Amino acid sequence: MPTRNDIRNVAIVAHVDHGKTTLVDAMLKQAGAFAAHQHLDDRMMDSNDLEREKGITILAKNTAVKYHPKEGGAPITINIIDTPGHADFGGEVERGLSMVDAVVLLVDASEGPLPQTRFVLRKALTAKLPVILCINKTDRPDSRIDEVINETYDLFLDLDATEDQIEFPIVYACARDGVASLTKPENGTVPADSDSLEPFFSTILAHVPAPEYDEDAPLQAHVTNLDADNFLGRIALCRVEQGELRKGQQVAWMKRDGSIQQVKITELLMTEALTRKPAEVAGPGDICAVAGIPDIMIGETLADLENPVALPLITVDEPAISMVIGTNTSPLVGKGGKGHKVTARMVKDRLDRELIGNVSLRVIPTERPDAWEVQGRGELALAILVETMRRELFELTVGKPQVVTKVVNGKVHEPVERMTIDSPEEYLGAITQLMAVRKGRMETMTNHGSGWVRMEFIVPSRGLIGFRTQFLTDTRGTGIAHSIFEGHEPWFGELRMRNNGSLVADRAGVVTPFAMMGIQERGTLFVEPTTEVYEGMIVGENSRQDDMDINITKEKKLTNMRAASSDTTENLVPPRKLSLEQSLEFCREDECIEVTPETVRIRKVVLDQKERGRTASRAKKA
Numbered sequence: 001m002p003t004r005n006d007i008r009n010v011a012i013v014a015h016v017d018h019g020k021t022t023l024v025d026a027m028l029k030q031a032g033a034f035a036a037h038q039h040l041d042d043r044m045m046d047s048n049d050l051e052r053e054k055g056i057t058i059l060a061k062n063t064a065v066k067y068h069p070k071e072g073g074a075p076i077t078i079n080i081i082d083t084p085g086h087a088d089f090g091g092e093v094e095r096g097l098s099m100v101d102a103v104v105l106l107v108d109a110s111e112g113p114l115p116q117t118r119f120v121l122r123k124a125l126t127a128k129l130p131v132i133l134c135i136n137k138t139d140r141p142d143s144r145i146d147e148v149i150n151e152t153y154d155l156f157l158d159l160d161a162t163e164d165q166i167e168f169p170i171v172y173a174c175a176r177d178g179v180a181s182l183t184k185p186e187n188g189t190v191p192a193d194s195d196s197l198e199p200f201f202s203t204i205l206a207h208v209p210a211p212e213y214d215e216d217a218p219l220q221a222h223v224t225n226l227d228a229d230n231f232l233g234r235i236a237l238c239r240v241e242q243g244e245l246r247k248g249q250q251v252a253w254m255k256r257d258g259s260i261q262q263v264k265i266t267e268l269l270m271t272e273a274l275t276r277k278p279a280e281v282a283g284p285g286d287i288c289a290v291a292g293i294p295d296i297m298i299g300e301t302l303a304d305l306e307n308p309v310a311l312p313l314i315t316v317d318e319p320a321i322s323m324v325i326g327t328n329t330s331p332l333v334g335k336g337g338k339g340h341k342v343t344a345r346m347v348k349d350r351l352d353r354e355l356i357g358n359v360s361l362r363v364i365p366t367e368r369p370d371a372w373e374v375q376g377r378g379e380l381a382l383a384i385l386v387e388t389m390r391r392e393l394f395e396l397t398v399g400k401p402q403v404v405t406k407v408v409n410g411k412v413h414e415p416v417e418r419m420t421i422d423s424p425e426e427y428l429g430a431i432t433q434l435m436a437v438r439k440g441r442m443e444t445m446t447n448h449g450s451g452w453v454r455m456e457f458i459v460p461s462r463g464l465i466g467f468r469t470q471f472l473t474d475t476r477g478t479g480i481a482h483s484i485f486e487g488h489e490p491w492f493g494e495l496r497m498r499n500n501g502s503l504v505a506d507r508a509g510v511v512t513p514f515a516m517m518g519i520q521e522r523g524t525l526f527v528e529p530t531t532e533v534y535e536g537m538i539v540g541e542n543s544r545q546d547d548m549d550i551n552i553t554k555e556k557k558l559t560n561m562r563a564a565s566s567d568t569t570e571n572l573v574p575p576r577k578l579s580l581e582q583s584l585e586f587c588r589e590d591e592c593i594e595v596t597p598e599t600v601r602i603r604k605v606v607l608d609q610k611e612r613g614r615t616a617s618r619a620k621k622a
Contacts, residue, residue: 019137027197111480319377337597397593415487502588
């Protein structure tokens, strides 16, 4: 079959924070993608505000570099897909891999392959893609290059890689300095025999297969991602598999439901560096963007009008976690500021918009007209969605995350995760105890002899809701924990994760220092003086197991005998401020979270104190 030697399509896959985006930055700079006067940010591919704040990649993005081979000849376009390293964004990874012909597996020279490395590599091997191994951060003082390479070989064997896939080339790199080499450097040093990424580029050209095509085949282009433009409307990102796609061309749009519609390509764009530029034609293997089809969806095919042949739809893993998202139903709804979006119609439209570009999400109606069950791959993916909506001025009520179960042979099965924990030896007992409460089953434990221990657990997904905060507390912030979806196992039984009850406000009003002074001995407070509260709002964590209704708005009665200095408030303990993720972890089944652009509040689902008491007594009798 003929091939296009002027193009290569490659995805960079890795665990979170192993340096994918930094490596792509260095490739763009060294390929001359930017003019000398251009101001460049670090991690240019992380364009989303949340990505920059959290330091992780959430959306798969593509860029293209024009590489000029050292021995001369025509420049070669390398299309690079920067994929997320977090398993919660699995839909993004699966889409990214459907666009490429090979993957670069990036592994940290110290941490080695971690759970998300296993996740993205499993996807690549299933898709029969060749792999280039890149050992990054060789300059880390604790790097252990030989052991990491052996661990990577073990991982390939674990995932049943074929002989061809195990025969991978190895590149050693320090992406931050923009240096790569084919010769193994000493541990803790930057490769000395190179001063650029030239060896990395030449490895890509040698080992990434050029796109193959059939000269007589009709047009086939696969929609792998969606974007939007203020002028062009919805943009579909496609990989052209066969034939040519031209601006102004009439094509057959093959929908998910099997129907076919004739549409016109009004605009054709190709990526250069970080910008899209108009183009006239895209050939086999090209990754392009097309406009003019307002309702196109991911996984659909653009085909030849005379002979339309559909490509297979993109499949993603089943959702494991769900939460109920609805309109804000608290007494303070709409009081935070102007322009807040509070109606059910606005929330539903926004969730429907999210479904268009996010194939791993599902939205299911509930009994209530103003609330929907949203299912996703993990807690982080759902928290990112809520945080994004909050920044778009939505006011929401968010329920406690739950697991999505399924029935197998008449028995309820729940999702389980493989948890890898790296921690100093002295916290071994605390971690084992923490995992035992969450029904975690230890699979392996290795001691590298460096004072650190690596443990692997199989643990139910619901056991990890609220795990991270407790884990960081128990290991004094030194532990590293990563989990990955492992499959479904029979129901593990009841888990009791949060031992302490809540401190619940019993009336509306404003928090006073006088009331806080009397309550702070009963537990940890989440609010500060002058905060507005309402009945049923959770203002702190009780030091005992049951909930306690308190009056946090109590004022000191004034008398004519008070001294000016008798009302000192120096003894107030600073409140514990909870982020959105921490609030989701803290929540119990009968609690939910009120999310507004300005604040995140935890509250009881039933605000009325008497009604809650009646429900509790009915539950005891039952």
